[in-house]
Amino acid sequence: MNSRAACAGEPGIIRGELSRSDRAARSARPRGERCIGIAAVTRFRLMIRGPGVGSRRAAAVSLATANLLHEELNMADENRNQVLTTYTSDVHALVTHGLQAVHRQVEQLKNVSHRDAPAAVMAFEQILMAQKAALEDRVKALGGSATGPVKDAVSAVAGVAAGLIDAVRPAETAKAIRDDHTFFSHLGISWLMLYTTAMSLADQETAALAQRGYGDTTRMIMHVDRILPKIVVEELRENKQLSPLDVQDQTREMVKKAWDRDAPSGI
Numbered sequence: 001m002n003s004r005a006a007c008a009g010e011p012g013i014i015r016g017e018l019s020r021s022d023r024a025a026r027s028a029r030p031r032g033e034r035c036i037g038i039a040a041v042t043r044f045r046l047m048i049r050g051p052g053v054g055s056r057r058a059a060a061v062s063l064a065t066a067n068l069l070h071e072e073l074n075m076a077d078e079n080r081n082q083v084l085t086t087y088t089s090d091v092h093a094l095v096t097h098g099l100q101a102v103h104r105q106v107e108q109l110k111n112v113s114h115r116d117a118p119a120a121v122m123a124f125e126q127i128l129m130a131q132k133a134a135l136e137d138r139v140k141a142l143g144g145s146a147t148g149p150v151k152d153a154v155s156a157v158a159g160v161a162a163g164l165i166d167a168v169r170p171a172e173t174a175k176a177i178r179d180d181h182t183f184f185s186h187l188g189i190s191w192l193m194l195y196t197t198a199m200s201l202a203d204q205e206t207a208a209l210a211q212r213g214y215g216d217t218t219r220m221i222m223h224v225d226r227i228l229p230k231i232v233v234e235e236l237r238e239n240k241q242l243s244p245l246d247v248q249d250q251t252r253e254m255v256k257k258a259w260d261r262d263a264p265s266g267i
Helices: 020-027 031-048 053-108 116-141 149-166 173-200 204-237 248-259
Strands: 010-014
Touching: 053 116, 053 173, 053 204, 116 173, 116 204, 173 204, 204 248
Parallel strands: none
Antiparallel strands: none
């Protein structure tokens, strides 16, 4: 049999290109594998032929295949960068809105009697400013715009940021610092998601940025845990009808024990 009919599922691969031994070996395999085998043998023979129609055809097929592969790789790379840009832009939007709230706290808490609070929010402001600048640079490096995609990402975090801004209480320092803790918790998880996404997509630069951001954010959370018990006790003492005990050390020990353990059973 020297039929010129194409193999099903493999248009353009001609049965007549096979020798008798090739056809015998092919007939012993399932139909799908036979088509793949025909393709491999035919393309190989076309490539090794001398000058002529076959070699020109092989060159055309190779060029078309290379162009298709190049196009697919470009599409994959564009999709990868789009995902990375979206995640990075989301964190940038969250940091930007949180920074606005913390900046207001710097002004509103600068004259309170609780000296740990003004120092803390000023340090928080500096860390968030550095994070914002680093995120802007990374978004641009990924081909995005810190003033473009970020605007779209704002809607996803506006609720959290607005809640923090509205909750700033100059007369209630402890609750203002508590609100910072809430924001930092959300920010920390966002950094964690960005790190995981970047590592999964083999973007080491974004992953390194996310690792630094996560580390800085967890340190801000831990600092709130350290200073908040003292601020709460100081505010309680401002109420002359109360006689609060100084339980700062006990509270810090409770926090330490809570974090220094394995996950609860069942998780």
